[in-house]
Each structure stands twice: as C-alpha cells, then as structure tokens.
Amino acid sequence: MAPLRELRRLGIVLNDRGSKYAVSGCPVASRAEIDAALKALKRDKSYAKATHNTWAALLSDSGPLKGDDGEAGAGMVIIRMLEREALQDHLVIVTRWFGGKHLGGDRFRHVQSCVRDYLDAI
Template sequence: MFPFGRHEIATREMATRWAGDEVVYDVVERLRDTMERWREEDELRGGGEDDANAEEEEEDGDDEDDAAEEEEETGDVWDADALEAELAALALERASNDRDHRGRRRGAGDDGDGDGDAALMGWTEDDVEARIVHGTPFTEKKSTFQAHLVTGVTDPNLVDVVMSALRRDGKVARATHNIMAYRIKLPNGTHAADHDEDGESAAGGRLLRLLHVTDATDVCVVVTRWYGGIHLGPDRFKHINNAARDLLVACGVVKG
C-alpha cells in the first residue's frame, strides 16, 4: 500500500504514539487518513502511475457511496412533519417525568448532588431511562434524526440496558435505524469501544470515530433515523454525526 518506504514511516510513527494499547480501530483510521493525504500530495506533484491508482481509488470510493446509497431503507416511510411535532411534544413530557423522577429520588434520601449516580452498574432500565438525554429532532428531506445520550457509562455490559431502556419508546423502537456507539475508559487506562449500525451501513463506524476524535469518554450515544422516503446518500452520515455532536456539546461532554 505504501511505496517509497512510506510503510515504515507510517507504522513507526503509530507504534511510537500508541505503544502498549489495543487500538485496531485507531490504526485503521490513521492508515486511511495517511493514504488519502499522500494520494493528494502525489496528485499535486503529478505522480503519473500514482495518479492512475488514485483515479481507480476514487472510482472505488464512488462505488462504495453508490452501494451505501442503495442500502438505504426503502420500507416504512414516516410523515416527517407529524413525527417532528410528536417528538417535540414527547420531549416536554420526558422533561416533566425526569423532574418527577429526580424529586422521588431526593425524597427517598438521595442528596441530589448526582455523584452517587455516576456508577451505573446495577441500574435498572427505569434508572437508565431517567438518565437518557434526548436531543432536539430535526428533519432533512423528510428523514428525521434525533440523538440520545447517556453519560457516566462505566461498564460495557450497561450498553444493552441503555438500548433496552431507549426502545421502551415505541417510536424509537419502530424507527428505521438506531445507530449506536459507545466509548468507555477502563481501569487499566485503555478504552472499550464498539458500535451498532442497525442496518445503516457505515454509519456506526463514523459515529464511533466521532467519539474518538472528540475524546468523549464513558458515554453511549444513539442517533435515531426515521426514513422519509427520499434517499440522502452520503449526506445522511453528516446529519447523524451532527445530531450526536450537538448533543455531546449541549451536555458538556465535548467543547463546541
């Protein structure tokens, strides 16, 4: 993949930077970024054969985008305007229920500072459901997107509880896609991270990439998409990541 000794340069740099860590995902993404950067440099220099290879890679990339486009859901179609209005009403209802839930916890002896809630291990779905923060839904070309976030997730086993709690909402459970990614810092200093694309090909990996780039830790983020009948192509990845990033910023997990 790397002519002119570039392979040694790339691997030596990565080995120095991430020595001792399990970072398969980071290494693959770094290789991808490095290859794209060098390809652009070769094109600017008029790299002859490299230019031809670059053109082939670009064509392959276009084919991948076309394939991803074809994989967009074409089944159930949601009424975007009615859905967005209903989600907005649900957001108000959730906010009221969350306040009532916190009030009951304080009445039961909780000191209210939230520090005792940071360790989610052993929480029930009720506890997790009360902790989910729902982003503001928005619609692009009749597809509606909404992000959901749980912070303080300290064990990968809790991700299933988060998803179960989230799917208690019938609209979320019946949505076209629920794309999920989580990133948790383990006691040994490494990170546990994974994603679920839920049928939205390549979206989960990009969402996880966002968590890596922003260094978001101990979080599980889900972006729900209700398909509205119009293909968005690669733009859907931008909308999914923007929904997640806006909520991460709003919750103070990352800086805007």
C-alpha cells in the first residue's frame, strides 16, 4: 500500500440548527487508502466522536465506492458530484455532528454545499 497522501481538512464549513458540518479529502487509489484516510481522520477525537463521517470516491480501477455511516443517501450525493466533476481517485468525507434537531432534506443540501466547498478548494 502506498503511503497516505495529505488529508486536507477544511474544518467546519456549515452550521444549521445545532448540527455542524465539516469536509475533508485526499487523493486515493484503492479501498485500503480510503480506509487509511478515514482512520487518520478519526485519530482526531472530535472527528471520531462525530455522528456521521460520510464518504465517497470514484476509483479508476474499481468504480464508485461510498460509505453513508448512518446518513442514508449522503454517500450517493457525494458520488454524483464527483461524477459531474469527473474527479477520479479522490476521497471526499463529509462529517456531521448531530445537533439534536432533524434537518430532513436540508441535510442533503448541506452535504452538497460541503462537497462544493471542498471541490472549489482543491
């Protein structure tokens, strides 16, 4: 396995009704590298304690991979955005700390906003 590439964290980019959202990511080439990046992110206790660390990547060798981490459908939102940008071999992780109030469909708009912020930053 190649060494972990630099994990870029934009930190908290959005707050809504007590929930906080952050976005991170890095280049990856395999599922093993995705797992290593998630592990590295969760070494930070605040990310380890997050309610959800939703992620997705389009791997050139094996296609799309995603993990909803309890936020059903959020991984597919990230995949669709990566496909539109034709960004392969790059992992994007959207982290949510639940604030106590359900956000309904707004949570998907927030995932989109986080991914857009990340894509604009790379």
